[in-house]
Amino acid sequence: MSRAASTIIAIDGPAASGKGTLARRLARHYDFAYLDTGSLYRAVGQAVLAAGGSPADEAAALAAAEALDVNRIDEMAIRSREAGEAASVVAAMPKVRAAILHFQRDFAANPPGGKAGAVLDGRDIGTVVCPDARAKLFVTASPEVRAHRRWLELKGSGSAASEAQIVDDIRDRDRRDAERTASPMKPAEDAYLLDTSNLSIEAAFGAAVAIIDKAMS
């Protein structure tokens, strides 16, 4: 017997806007599977760094993307500041993106655990990976608010980076992600914009559920 079509929720937005926190919670709320697509690019960038290579080396990045085993991602290592920067360098390479596109689409269409749907978060879910998603959100917040959130998070895991360094990282990454030719970060035409600058995690979740319930009804 074939499965009913999966219901897909696409959550995109810039670094530390809160999309992962929101997407994870939405997945629990709707009992859907969840995929953090940024973790795939982070794992590729981190693998290149761990091998002593440069993320700008296309051959090394592509080899790492092709060798990626999603079941063996080091969740601690990929959260570092350096892995985030490396991720956005390898993510600008069309061949790297192509190498992991199929996995993302397959996850969305056939969510693991027999779930009826999937929530994916990233930069190009609503525009490229799942343009037919049932509901699309583009989550934003000001660079200063995002940098402060990421700084708190990294400080908690022992990073010595200053808040000023993190603001610079975030601005660089925003620019690289939005200006690249391959799947640039941008809201899909039919995405709802959700600015979380002045919203608590709880308030952002409430606003997202209201938008998604309407889109799914």
Ligand SMILES: Nc1ncnc2c1ncn2[C@@H]1O[C@H](COP(=O)(O)OP(=O)(O)O)[C@@H](O)[C@H]1O
């Ligand atoms: N609305 C919010 N208000 C305050 N902090 C938030 C909010 N949303 C997320 N955070 C915190 O900000 C940090 C980055 O959130 P995360 O969901 O990882 O962002 P992203 O996936 O967009 O990079 C986390 O530490 C998270 O707990």
Ligand SMILES: Nc1ccn([C@@H]2O[C@H](COP(=O)(O)OP(=O)(O)O)[C@@H](O)[C@H]2O)c(=O)n1
């Ligand atoms: N769908 C996606 C997800 C991430 N990425 C890239 O991967 C990097 C890391 O993504 P992430 O979602 O883990 O970043 P944060 O928002 O958590 O800081 C981004 O800066 C993008 O360059 C992408 O290009 N496309």
